[in-house]
Amino acid sequence: xxxxxxxxxxxxxxxxxxxxxxxxxxxxxxxxxxxxxxxxxxxxxxxxxxxxxxxxxxxxxxxxxxxxxxxxxxxxxxx
Numbered sequence: 001x002x003x004x005x006x007x008x009x010x011x012x013x014x015x016x017x018x019x020x021x022x023x024x025x026x027x028x029x030x031x032x033x034x035x036x037x038x039x040x041x042x043x044x045x046x047x048x049x050x051x052x053x054x055x056x057x058x059x060x061x062x063x064x065x066x067x068x069x070x071x072x073x074x075x076x077x078x079x
Contacts, residue, residue, distance in 0.1 A: 006030055
């Protein structure tokens with residue numbers, strides 16, 4: 001939906017249909033936000049999968065981390 005808003009506002013801006021044109025730097029800010037949220041969602045997705053795989057492995061059963069995420073594994077060295 002965010003991408004549709006971006007495309008729609010760009011199309012209206014290039015056709016000159018808006019009462020006040022959108023400045024070019026606004027598109028840069030929106031692209032930076034899209035990139036940041038994409039990285040956040042990718043990290044969250046892979047952290048969830050990685051922590052699930054680690055908690056299901058037989059050698060880690062009974063560990064003190066339990067259902068640890070990547071940050072916890074990186075801090076403790078995977079012990």
